[in-house]
Amino acid sequence: MLEVLIYILHGAATSPFVRKAWIFLKEKELEFEHRQLDPLDKSERFLSMNPLGRIPVLEEADGNLISDSSVICDYLENIHPSPSLYPSDNRDRARALWFEEYADTLLTQVCAQVFWMHIIIPIRSGEPTDQTEVDAFRDKNYPGAFDYLEDMAPDGSGIVNNEFGIADISLASAVRLLDLAGAPLDADRWPRFNDYYQRVINRPSAKSIVDEELFATEVFRTTGEAPQYES
Numbered sequence: 001m002l003e004v005l006i007y008i009l010h011g012a013a014t015s016p017f018v019r020k021a022w023i024f025l026k027e028k029e030l031e032f033e034h035r036q037l038d039p040l041d042k043s044e045r046f047l048s049m050n051p052l053g054r055i056p057v058l059e060e061a062d063g064n065l066i067s068d069s070s071v072i073c074d075y076l077e078n079i080h081p082s083p084s085l086y087p088s089d090n091r092d093r094a095r096a097l098w099f100e101e102y103a104d105t106l107l108t109q110v111c112a113q114v115f116w117m118h119i120i121i122p123i124r125s126g127e128p129t130d131q132t133e134v135d136a137f138r139d140k141n142y143p144g145a146f147d148y149l150e151d152m153a154p155d156g157s158g159i160v161n162n163e164f165g166i167a168d169i170s171l172a173s174a175v176r177l178l179d180l181a182g183a184p185l186d187a188d189r190w191p192r193f194n195d196y197y198q199r200v201i202n203r204p205s206a207k208s209i210v211d212e213e214l215f216a217t218e219v220f221r222t223t224g225e226a227p228q229y230e231s
Contacts, residue, residue, distance in 0.1 A: 007032035011055030012039060012226040013212035014115070014180060016108050017069035018056040020173040024073045024166070026205035028080050034212060038226035070100060073166055085165040096160045099152075099167035103174045110145045111177040113137060118181035119217060123224040134183070146190045153192040157199045164200075172200040180217045 007025065009032050011018035025032050037046060042053045049057045050067040058066045058075075066072050077086050087093045117134050121127075149171070156162040159171065175197050178184050187194040200206065219227045 006061050008059040009034050010037040010049065010057040010059060012036060013209060013216040014177070014220060014226075015039065015055050016111070016173040016177055017054075017104070019176060019206075019209055019213065020069045020169055021056045021058065021072045022209045023169045023173065023203075023205045024076060024085065026208050027083065027085060027164075027169070027203075028076060030076070030080060036216075036227045038228065040226065070104065073169075077166075085169070087160055087163065087165065092160050096165055096167040099159055100170040103167075103170035107145055107149075107171065107174040108177075110141045111174050113141075114183055115177040115181040118183055119221050120224060123221060142186075146185070146193060149193045150190045153196040155196075157196070157203075159196070164203075168200045172197055172206060176201060176206075176213070180213060 007030060009018065009021055009025065011021075011034075013019070013022075013034070013036075022034070037049075037055055037057065039053070039055045047053055049059075049065055052067070054067065056067075056069055056072065058072045060066070066075055073085070077084070087096050114134065114137070117137065118129050122129050152159060154162050157168060158164045159167050175185060179201075185194050185197070216227050219225070
């Protein structure tokens, strides 16, 4: 009988990078346990796992640690090649990696700021969300982030050759922050991309993290801190 590999995914469920690794693991049908790890708490334990102090960290059964969501997903693709979540064609793979990079940088920066403005800044400052400030931020930053994606959005679930994979997981993982902030994307302004996003985020793999991310969001909203793992 083959031994079932068990992974531990360390990180806060609100993180788009933890969400990306989570969905990837689920799409691969790999068994894993999730443990909370606050990205803002640069503890000795955390820094011993990743000296950059970033999440997620994937821990293997033998204690081997792998950091960075892109590294984690690439690693899992190589050792668990089926089902494939990266294109086999070199040009298509490059395009998929481009969308992953777009999601991990510009898109996450924009969506994470909205999450902070709605969820974390109010509890830490003691002041309610400044909607005027949020609106100004969106007016300035959303067109640059989402107009491009509106043009690129596919009719199906895959933005590269209509085949679902790493690009789609990465994009949806970033945009999910807007839902958690209670400020979803304007479906009237970006209808094609929103329809595509809804198809991706409603896959069973993405829905499997909902309870964890809602719990973590509520802890952030009420305490200003991430949930803590209890050993």
